[in-house]
Amino acid sequence: MTTLAASFIHDADFIEVLYIIAFALFIYGLMGLTGPRTAVRGNRIAAVGMAVAVVATLLVEGMDNWALIVVGIAIGTAIGIPAARNVKMTAMPQMVALFNGVGGGAVALIAWVEFRTSGGFSEDALYVAIFSLFAAVIGSISFWGSNIAFGKLQGILPGRPIQLPGQQFINGALLLVCVASAIIIAAGTTSQALFVLGILVAAALLGNFVVLPIGGADMPVVISLLNAFTGLSAAATGVALNNPALIVAGMIVGASGSILTNLMAEAMNRSIPSIVAGGFGGTAIAAGAGADMGDRTVRSTSPADAAIQLSYARQVVVVPGYGMAVAQAQHAVRELATELEKRGVEVKYAIHPVAGRMPGHMNVLLAEADVPYDQLKEMDDINPEFPRTDVSLVIGANDVTNPDANDNPGSPIYGMPILQVDQSKSVIVLKRSMNPGFAGIDNPLYYEEKTQMLFGDAKASVQEVVSEVQEL
Amino acid sequence: MLVTNLTILVLAGFVGFAVISKVPNTLHTPLMSGTNAIHGIVLLGGLLVLGTVDGLGTLDKLLLVIAIAFGTINIVGGFLVTDRMLEMFKGRKAEQVEAAAEEDESK
Numbered sequence: 001m002t003t004l005a006a007s008f009i010h011d012a013d014f015i016e017v018l019y020i021i022a023f024a025l026f027i028y029g030l031m032g033l034t035g036p037r038t039a040v041r042g043n044r045i046a047a048v049g050m051a052v053a054v055v056a057t058l059l060v061e062g063m064d065n066w067a068l069i070v071v072g073i074a075i076g077t078a079i080g081i082p083a084a085r086n087v088k089m090t091a092m093p094q095m096v097a098l099f100n101g102v103g104g105g106a107v108a109l110i111a112w113v114e115f116r117t118s119g120g121f122s123e124d125a126l127y128v129a130i131f132s133l134f135a136a137v138i139g140s141i142s143f144w145g146s147n148i149a150f151g152k153l154q155g156i157l158p159g160r161p162i163q164l165p166g167q168q169f170i171n172g173a174l175l176l177v178c179v180a181s182a183i184i185i186a187a188g189t190t191s192q193a194l195f196v197l198g199i200l201v202a203a204a205l206l207g208n209f210v211v212l213p214i215g216g217a218d219m220p221v222v223i224s225l226l227n228a229f230t231g232l233s234a235a236a237t238g239v240a241l242n243n244p245a246l247i248v249a250g251m252i253v254g255a256s257g258s259i260l261t262n263l264m265a266e267a268m269n270r271s272i273p274s275i276v277a278g279g280f281g282g283t284a285i286a287a288g289a290g291a292d293m294g295d296r297t298v299r300s301t302s303p304a305d306a307a308i309q310l311s312y313a314r315q316v317v318v319v320p321g322y323g324m325a326v327a328q329a330q331h332a333v334r335e336l337a338t339e340l341e342k343r344g345v346e347v348k349y350a351i352h353p354v355a356g357r358m359p360g361h362m363n364v365l366l367a368e369a370d371v372p373y374d375q376l377k378e379m380d381d382i383n384p385e386f387p388r389t390d391v392s393l394v395i396g397a398n399d400v401t402n403p404d405a406n407d408n409p410g411s412p413i414y415g416m417p418i419l420q421v422d423q424s425k426s427v428i429v430l431k432r433s434m435n436p437g438f439a440g441i442d443n444p445l446y447y448e449e450k451t452q453m454l455f456g457d458a459k460a461s462v463q464e465v466v467s468e469v470q471e472l
Numbered sequence: 473m474l475v476t477n478l479t480i481l482v483l484a485g486f487v488g489f490a491v492i493s494k495v496p497n498t499l500h501t502p503l504m505s506g507t508n509a510i511h512g513i514v515l516l517g518g519l520l521v522l523g524t525v526d527g528l529g530t531l532d533k534l535l536l537v538i539a540i541a542f543g544t545i546n547i548v549g550g551f552l553v554t555d556r557m558l559e560m561f562k563g564r565k566a567e568q569v570e571a572a573a574e575e576d577e578s579k
Contacts, residue, residue, distance in 0.1 A: 027491060030510075033499060040559065043551060046551070054515060057516045063519075076541040076543065077544055079541070080552070083545070084548070084550075099512075109535045109539040113521055230511045234511045239474075245513060247477060248480060252484055252488035257504075260504055263500075360501035
């Protein structure tokens with residue numbers, strides 16, 4: 001009886017059935033993620049699907065090397081759980097980049113081992129070689145690109161674009177090296193060195209060089225793109241290993257990541273190729289530092305003045321950005337809104353699609369602070385309201401309010417849709433200093449007559465304004 | 473085998489497009505994080521190669537243990553982080569979000 005049960009659970013068809021259950025759960029879970037009420041459950045359903053897929057794989061006939069498998073899973077769990085538990089909400093984007101990167105790394109390593117154990121793919125069918133090589137290249141790009149994105153967002157590397165002379169040419173050459181090496185290997189060459197240097201190292205350099213020149217609001221687009229890449233490389237691994245669960249899950253991620261990347265790029269009026277070609281903000285430093293910096297002045301204000309202005313306004317629009325996230329100011333902002341509402345001021349929040357470092361970043365933070373969802377307005381809804389807004393309160397947002405995007409064709413962000421903050425009657429900008437933002441682009445909004453700057457940490461500033469409002 | 477797999481590949485791509493294209497803006501970040509966790513499924517690749525391929529050398533084994541650890545980090549970390557993000561939409565707020573989402577659709 002036991003032997004019958006044992007042979008049944010190791011049966012290839014039974015494992016296939018488990019895989020079908022697993023990817024049905026993935027799809028069902030993702031459908032749940034599309035609605036706020038079902039999202040938590042959706043994510044958990046997908047996680048259950050993952051557990052089923054892993055268990056099914058461990059049941060495969062003739063599984064061996066158990067000790068090493070346990071070691072690998074234990075190490076991964078020991079690193080993954082505390083990292084995910086302890087990360088601050090504001091550091092979420094770089095965490096996603098990091099998790100994405102290790103996925104890509106795993107793909108590249110698996111392809112490498114396959115190459116080594118199959119005598120340079122000489123024992124495999126041609127399609128296995130092609131899909132493995134594709135997985136190796138994309139996985140390696142994704143791993144290194146994500147690490148660079150992590151380094152930039154975490155502040156380990158400078159956020160400004162870093163560009164080599166002849167960048168496009170170097171990137172093109174590296175891509176060519178990858179493709180050429182892949183063709184030579186697929187044609188039957190079994191050289192270890194060619195695989196390591198021509199595929200893994202060249203792709204690693206390409207990953208570094210593609211992400212290094214990217215700054216500013218382009219970062220979330222790139223993380224999303226790398227996410228899609230890792231998905232595609234996982235699907236390719238699935239074809240090479242003949243594993244349907246890998247194919248389905250990888251491909252769904254590839255498809256969804258592509259859509260998300262496209263949505264984000266559209267919101268910025270930029271095409272994905274031009275983002276990947278890089279240099280966003282690179283020219284900006286020159287343009288900003290060049291012209292008329294000298295004769296422009298900024299007006300700074302005090303928390304007391306700001307409090308008076310806000311309290312006697314009819315409508316206040318809060319424009320949050322990455323600065324609010326960094327300062328963890330969302331609760332203080334919520335408190336300020338409550339105080340103002342008590343005094344009959346109408347408070348709304350203007351959410352730019354790429355405010356922060358990821359789409360929806362601001363929504364998540366403000367939801368955490370219990371801001372009513374109906375006060376969060378998307379760009380197209382809020383822009384017509386700015387002319388009848390008394391005070392726009394810009395909290396740590398920069399590029400998404402830059403009027404240069406409308407009227408300065410020389411600006412690198414020219415053409416990007418912005419929040420029309422400069423049309424409101426007055427503007428109060430909370431900012432740490434006059435340093436230009438993440439993208440290093442100067443913002444003429446700060447020099448306008450109706451703009452007042454409140455320098456300091458966003459959270460501390462908002463709290464001071466709150467106590468001033470309470471004393472009025 | 474190849475044709476079957478390519479069929480699965482193409483169909484899965486369309487399923488991905490169909491399921492994902494309806495997500496409201498608010499959920500884009502959790503969605504990105506959730507799909508990110510799902511591509512941790514490469515863990516299966518590591519398990520299969522380490523568990524069933526014969527003649528692995530020491531370096532091969534080392535690389536695969538790293539790959540398995542990477543895949544596990546991707547899965548465990550990815551789902552946990554997504555769960556933490558989504559917790560914020562739970563309860564009373566979920567209804568508001570829902571109502572607003574419906575409002576958006578009816579526009």
